Amino acid sequence: MHLGDLMLMTPVLRTIRHNYPAAHITLLADLKLADIVQENRHINDCLFIDKKGRDDSFLGILHFARRLRKNKYDLVINLHRNERASALAALSGGKRIVGYAKPGFSLMFDHVSPDQNLIMHEIHSHYAALRAAGIIGELDDAGLQMWLPPGAEETAERLWEQHFSPGDKVIALNIGASWMTKRWIADYFAVVADTYLVRGYHVAVMGGPMDVEIVDACRVQMRERENPRLHIFTGKVSLGVLAGLLRRCILFITTDSGPMHVGVAMNVPVLCMFGASPIPGFYPYDAKSISVRAPVPCHPCRIHECPLSREEHMKCMKQMPPELILKYADQMLAENGEKPACELPRPSDFETRVVEQVDGGFILSPKGAAGRVVRPVLPKTARKQ
Known part of the structure; x- marks a missing residue:
């Protein structure tokens, strides 16, 4: 949902791709940050939510969740801790939903990860969350990565x-x-x-x-x-x-x-x-x-x-x-x-x-x-x- 959060996701995306080389991976991000994620070589697609515009309401979140449900995801991973991200994951209709979750929304999750960034780096917290949920095995960490958009x-x-x-x-x-x-x-x-x-x-x-x-x-x-x-x-x-x-x-x-x-x-x-x-x-x-x-x-x-x-x-x-x-x-x-x-x-x-x-x-x-x-x-x- 924020620039720093997305940058700290890039080693995780690389590791997920390493563990699932044939998977179709979609990243959901804030529309204003499209520049820094849509060129990522470890994902197939991006979905963008206009969190300060048309999607900035309870109804907007519900409408966006309906879009997610149509894609019938096998796995939904939430690696942001706020209410909006928790709600979208919980309402996504994914066959399996894991990651961080706010109380209430966590009832819809198959595995809820603790917040550990006071004792370890955010990236390592993400790795620990995915390992605990049985999502990843071997790490493939090349640090933060960003590919520049055309032009x-x-x-x-x-x-x-x-x-x-x-x-x-x-x-x-x-x-x-x-x-x-x-x-x-x-x-x-x-x-x-x-x-x-x-x-x-x-x-x-x-x-x-x-x-x-x-x-x-x-x-x-x-x-x-x-x-x-x-x-x-x-x-x-x-x-x-x-x-x-x-x-x-x-x-x-x-x-x-x-x-x-x-x-x-x-x-x-x-x-x-x-x-x-x-x-x-x-x-x-x-x-x-x-x-x-x-x-x-x-x-x-x-x-x-x-x-x-x-x-x-x-x-x-x-x-x-x-x-x-x-x-x-x-x-x-x-x-x-x-x-x-x-x-x-x-x-x-x-x-x-x-x-x-x-x-x-x-x-x-x-x-x-x-x-x-x-x-x-x-x-x-x-x-x-």
Whole structure:
């Protein structure tokens, strides 16, 4: 139902195809995300639901479920946890229905899977769910995958040639996120952008139409806001074109967001700041990535709006200063030789490295830290929600 959710489905689709090479596999997704799924080579068909348009009602869901029932599916797998997805699966008429389900709808499921993304990555949670239901055996995990729709690569190449010259080093930023509590501080992004512009790098700001105001507010804080090496693509390109631009960048500094996972699929090194969401569940699925963990007891709260006030408000993000992010961004640039993502080898290991606070300072933790469970201590106002 969301961009990040669909990107995290791509290794699962590959594994399902590996286990059922002759099956006819159909993916149901949100219409606005058609760009990123309809070219997937592991499925046969796509069905699209207009969840913010004609299908955005109880009757709309019932009408869509009638369409599903006509296809007489042998197996229906639900890998999204909300009410709409649970209802569509429950009413699909599938001979067997498995996956995640909200209470009530679970009565129609043959096997209901627990939510485990607090203790393991979402992809691994999906694998565990399908194994427990007896759906898959052997895994075939090649990481996140995305194939660009027709014309998107050509458009991305044309835009790149308009904005950049051969040999330009381009760092991408993604400032927006669906939750306020996933957004790093705009002033901090401004410092990072200014620093790299002064050093002679180009900075490409990504994001969708909903991020335009956030980006504008950040740009106002920048000293280098009129620098010709600053390029704003926010709200101006499709998801497919955004992906085509990212595969030409040397680094992607981003919030925990859908575009972050697109960047992983495009093989760009990702540096991600985590506030409300748990690193074990949603880290960038690539070992060359680095994830920074908020050094506060209420992380990960999984709350959309921070309940704290004054200097405590959004303290998880405030305590990850720009100097910290620049330190590890520079490390990643050195590690990868400042090569564009399209020239880097694809990963064979998918666990992120984690920067976290230890004994008053930040360190890059050894492999395995991404899976470490952090028990949040929530403020009283948050516990009531």
